[in-house]
Amino acid sequence: MGTLTPLAQIAPSAQNQTALTRRQKAAIIIRLAVSHGAEMSLQDLPDDLQVDLTRILGDMRPITRDTLHEVVEEFAVELEGLGLTFPRGVAGALSVLDGRISPHTAARLRKEAGVRQTGDPWERIAALDPQKLLPVIESESLEVSAIILSKLDISKAAELLGLLPGDKARRIAYAVSQTSSVTADALDRIGISLAAQLESVPDSVFEQGPAARVGAILNFSTASARDEVLTGLDETDRDFADEVRKAIFTFVNIPDRIAPRDIPKVVRELEQADLVTAIGGAVSEQEKRAAEYVLGNMSARLADSIRDEVADLGKVKPKDAEAAMNAVVAAIREMEAAGELLLIAGEEDQDG
Structure with missing residues (x-):
């Protein structure tokens, strides 16, 4: 030196x-x-x-x-x-445990201790899904909306802009040109204010949205009960009914939601008796389509063996067929939850 x-x-x-x-x-x-x-x-x-x-x-x-x-x-x-250090206070502890305790528990602890989210508020805002930012944009002034847009990644900003009505999207886009004079202090104050608004919205205690939860329930309901509920939802809230239909996955959805290359993987996870009963109990055109899709995408030898077992099984009771189809669906859902299978997202999935 x-x-x-x-x-x-x-x-x-x-x-x-x-x-x-x-x-x-x-x-x-x-x-x-x-x-x-x-x-x-x-x-x-x-x-x-x-x-x-x-x-x-x-x-x-x-x-x-x-x-x-x-x-x-x-x-x-x-x-x-120094052997080990510990965070000071609830705020520090929550930072250490971020992602390791449930959002509901973290929100309750913050509320009890009067602790807000720490760190750069803009980082938290930029990490949000555009759908969650949409209500904020809709309620804020053009200037603030333009600042929010400017702080997002390009792809996320474009997606958010696409969710807005054309006229408002154009006005916000123009307002971006007026943001060059915004000071660092003003940017910080706006970020803190927006973060505080977002913190005041309670995190859902449910891991899935309403449509996904209803869809999961209807997956294992009888076909008649499922149709009745969907008909009622159509009359009450058509948009919600459509979202529920997209969330539903039943035996008849297999051809639309599972790639052909994944069928052998699914078959390996199934009890063969369940698969034979489900295929043997396929009665409607949609069920037969799903059964043939499964048989057509496994090895020819195994498909022939299952067809022989189906012939020997004879007529399957509707109750047994439905239970077997639900077992197939349950196995597929478990594979999806474990990350072993990715369901194809479709805009016009059939509800069965």
Whole structure:
């Protein structure tokens, strides 16, 4: 570091390392680390501590090599003696446990402790799904909406813009051109305000949306009960009924939702008796279509063997057929949940 001036230039009454305050020593360590290219983020420190460290760095003067060595050695000794650190308060604990406890529990703990989400509010806003940002955009001024749009990834901003009515989308797009004069302070205040609004909206205690939950229930209902419920939903809320239809996956949806290459994988996970009963109990055109799709995408030898078993089985009772088809569906759903299978998303899935 070359020849350094005496430590007296830092503290008039001090000539060695022992006269330095802990914050001055911390400033020395930070300066040394940064000078060697270390990436250091101090944003999580309290504001007053960030201010103090900045001012101390500005006030410090060159120190001797011996003083530097003493400070580094003291720092190394303290570091070696440190076994484990813990976050301070509920806010820090929630940051450590982020993603490891349920959103519902985290929201309840924040509310009880009066803790808000930490970190850059814009990072949280930018990570949200466009559908969740849509109500915010619709309720905010054009200027704020333009700022939100400017802080999103290009693809997400384009998707969000596409969800808006054409006239409003054009006005917001034009308002983006007026955002060049927005100051950092204003941007920060807007981000904090928007994050606070989003925090005030309680996270759902359910892992799935309403349509997915109803669809999951109807998957294992009898065909007659499923048709009756869907008919009633059509009369009450056609849009919701359509969403439920998309969420439903039954035996007859197999040709539309499972790729041919995945059929052998599904067959390996099934009890052959269930598969034989489901195929033998296929009566409607849709059920027969699904049965032939399964048989047509497995090995020819296994398909012939199953056809022989179906012939030997004779007539299948509707109740037994439905139970077997539900068992096939349940196995497929378990594979999907385990990440072993990806269902094809279709806009016009049949509801059976």
